[in-house]
Amino acid sequence: MSLLNVQNLEVVYNDVVLVLKGLSLNVEKGSITTLLGANGAGKSTTLKAISGLLEGEDGKATSGTILYKGKPMSSKSPEKTVRQGIFQVMEGRRIFEDLTVEENLRCGAYTQPAKNFSTNLEKVYTYFPRLRERRTQLAGYMSGGEQQMLAIGRSVMACPELLLLDEPSLGLAPLLVEEIFDIVKKINKEEGVTVLLVEQNARMALSLADYGYIMENGRIVMDGKGSELLHNPDVQEFYLGLSHGGEKRSYRDVKHYRRRKRWLG
Amino acid sequence: MEYYLQLIINGLVVGSIYSLVALGFVIIYKATKVVNFAQGEMVMAGAYICFALTVQYQIPFALAFVMTLAFSVLLGLLIERMVLRPLIGEPIISVVMVTIGLSSILKSLVQVFWGTQIRVFPSILPQEPFILMGLPIAPVYIAAFGLCILLFAIFSLFFKYSSVGIAMRATAFDQQAAQSMGIGIKNIFALSWCIAAVVSSIGGIILGNINGINSQLGHLGLKVFPAVILGGLDSLLGAALGGLIIGVLENVCEGLARELLNLGGFKEVASFVVLVIILMVKPHGLFGTEEIERV
Numbered sequence: 209m210s211l212l213n214v215q216n217l218e219v220v221y222n223d224v225v226l227v228l229k230g231l232s233l234n235v236e237k238g239s240i241t242t243l244l245g246a247n248g249a250g251k252s253t254t255l256k257a258i259s260g261l262l263e264g265e266d267g268k269a270t271s272g273t274i275l276y277k278g279k280p281m282s283s284k285s286p287e288k289t290v291r292q293g294i295f296q297v298m299e300g301r302r303i304f305e306d307l308t309v310e311e312n313l314r315c316g317a318y319t320q321p322a323k324n325f326s327t328n329l330e331k332v333y334t335y336f337p338r339l340r341e342r343r344t345q346l347a348g349y350m351s352g353g354e355q356q357m358l359a360i361g362r363s364v365m366a367c368p369e370l371l372l373l374d375e376p377s378l379g380l381a382p383l384l385v386e387e388i389f390d391i392v393k394k395i396n397k398e399e400g401v402t403v404l405l406v407e408q409n410a411r412m413a414l415s416l417a418d419y420g421y422i423m424e425n426g427r428i429v430m431d432g433k434g435s436e437l438l439h440n441p442d443v444q445e446f447y448l449g450l451s452h453g454g455e456k457r458s459y460r461d462v463k464h465y466r467r468r469k470r471w472l473g
Numbered sequence: 474m475e476y477y478l479q480l481i482i483n484g485l486v487v488g489s490i491y492s493l494v495a496l497g498f499v500i501i502y503k504a505t506k507v508v509n510f511a512q513g514e515m516v517m518a519g520a521y522i523c524f525a526l527t528v529q530y531q532i533p534f535a536l537a538f539v540m541t542l543a544f545s546v547l548l549g550l551l552i553e554r555m556v557l558r559p560l561i562g563e564p565i566i567s568v569v570m571v572t573i574g575l576s577s578i579l580k581s582l583v584q585v586f587w588g589t590q591i592r593v594f595p596s597i598l599p600q601e602p603f604i605l606m607g608l609p610i611a612p613v614y615i616a617a618f619g620l621c622i623l624l625f626a627i628f629s630l631f632f633k634y635s636s637v638g639i640a641m642r643a644t645a646f647d648q649q650a651a652q653s654m655g656i657g658i659k660n661i662f663a664l665s666w667c668i669a670a671v672v673s674s675i676g677g678i679i680l681g682n683i684n685g686i687n688s689q690l691g692h693l694g695l696k697v698f699p700a701v702i703l704g705g706l707d708s709l710l711g712a713a714l715g716g717l718i719i720g721v722l723e724n725v726c727e728g729l730a731r732e733l734l735n736l737g738g739f740k741e742v743a744s745f746v747v748l749v750i751i752l753m754v755k756p757h758g759l760f761g762t763e764e765i766e767r768v
């Protein structure tokens with residue numbers, strides 16, 4: 209069953225810059241779906257359009273539909289989307305640096321009834337024991353990895369159905385990236401949280417994800433099962449840095465490939 | 474000696490009122506980054522409403538007090554809704570200009586309704602001074618100081634432990650991130666204005682009980698600037714201490730100047746002189762945040 213379905217989404221910033229040019233994607237309930245693409249492709253914009261956070265950036269969804277549980281939900285305010293069960297962990301962690309770790313977690317729990325607080329807190333501390341050790345520390349003094357754990361911890365406090373994760377691996381050492389991804393997987397399995405994961409680290413994301421989309425310049429140019437994309441020669445060449453010899457190809461060829469595939473398929 | 478002790482006590486009491494008004498100012502600044510030039514006029518509005526209720530409508534003081542607070546909540550909501558919300562996203566300088574306009578409007582309204590002469594509250598506390606360590610202190614002073622401390626304690630607990638208080642601090646740090654938590658930042662803005670209006674009114678009512686009020690009361694807002702800048706624009710503790718320090722400083726300086734040089738009028742400048750000196754040493758104020766830097 210589809211939990212989130214985006215159709216032909218167009219987003220414009222400042223009334224002039226067209227950033228999403230008819231983007232469509234689908235996220236199955238219970239799955240981990242990943243959205244990959246180069247810098248500036250519009251990945252974060254896509255997530256913000258879903259969560260409603262475009263509002264504060266002078267961005268507007270000018271056409272297209274976003275269906276959540278089969279119902280349209282465009283132009284909702286971010287606090288309403290959080291209450292509906294969609295939670296975005298923003299790019300760059302965005303923790304509240306002059307609040308303590310536990311106060312940050314209380315912010316994550318803002319929309320939840322107070323009686324669930326301690327059980328959810330316990331859950332977060334089980335996923336991230338390091339946060340428990342630092343719970344009275346100012347969040348601004350934590351390492352980048354701990355801050356990312358806190359950012360994900362905050363989302364667990366909100367008990368979302370759909371978790372939008374924007375580049376959780378940003379600036380982290382490979383070992384830590386693995387640890388974070390393991391926990392994302394666990395949250396997906398144990399809490400039944402559906403995940404839409406935006407990543408630069410294509411290899412990690414595709415090996416984790418059930419389904420993947422590759423976007424370029426505001427559109428989806430390729431999609432498929434995670435394992436399929438991982439072994440696709442074009443993806444390997446452009447995103448995983450594996451060369452198959454021959455001259456350098458451009459992204460445009462990927463699109464040709466996609467078209468060819470469509471015609472044949 | 475006794476003269477100076479008396480000055481210090483006066484300074485602490487007036488300073489605690491500055492602190493209270495500074496608290497309102499800081500809350501608005503933290504939540505919305507708006508420098509509210511109408512803070513002093515919010516003090517005045519509260520004082521006059523309470524005056525009107527107690528003197529003109531003969532409502533018992535306690536009830537009038539509560540009604541004034543309710544009025545302040547409305548005033549805060551109204552200002553946020555009518556004046557500031559439409560300006561969200563506009564340059565901060567426009568918003569600041571609007572608060573200056575707002576201060577003129579509030580002041581004119583007060584003058585229209587109540588004129589410019591000094592109005593005196595009926596005394597609600599006994600006049601008989603308290604003797605503390607040989608010094609006579611008016612009960613109203615003790616009540617004023619106690620009330621300010623109580624309010625600061627309440628707000629400290631509120632910001633430390635309540636969900637909404639923590640959300641307000643989160644919003645002050647990063648509005649968009651706060652939105653992503655499901656925090657309704659417009660409600661937070663409105664709440665900040667309400668709190669600011671309420672504490673200002675309380676400050677105004679206390680002042681009215683001590684000195685009486687006139688339509689120049691809004692100038693108090695100017696005194697709050699050295700207090701908050703001294704304390705660091707975004708620190709509650711800083712507002713509290715900044716207010717007290719300014720209160721004591723201006724009273725002691727005035728007293729010294731009168732005693733030693735036989736000059737008056739130092740009260741108005743003393744605080745600004747000290748402010749300049751402190752800012753040269755600590756540009757973020759005594760308690761202002763310098764950005765956390767991780768290494």
Ligand SMILES: Nc1ncnc2c1ncn2[C@@H]1O[C@H](COP(=O)(O)OP(=O)(O)OP(=O)(O)O)[C@@H](O)[C@H]1O
Binds near residue numbers: 246
């Ligand atoms: N608030 C904004 N106002 C104007 N343009 C914006 C805004 N935010 C993003 N853009 C533009 O939209 C395009 C897509 O940005 P977006 O942040 O969605 O990219 P991204 O795929 O997340 O990139 P990255 O991998 O670097 O995070 C970029 O060209 C960017 O300059």
Ligand SMILES: [Mg+2]
Binds near residue numbers: 251252253299374
């Ligand atoms: Mg991005």
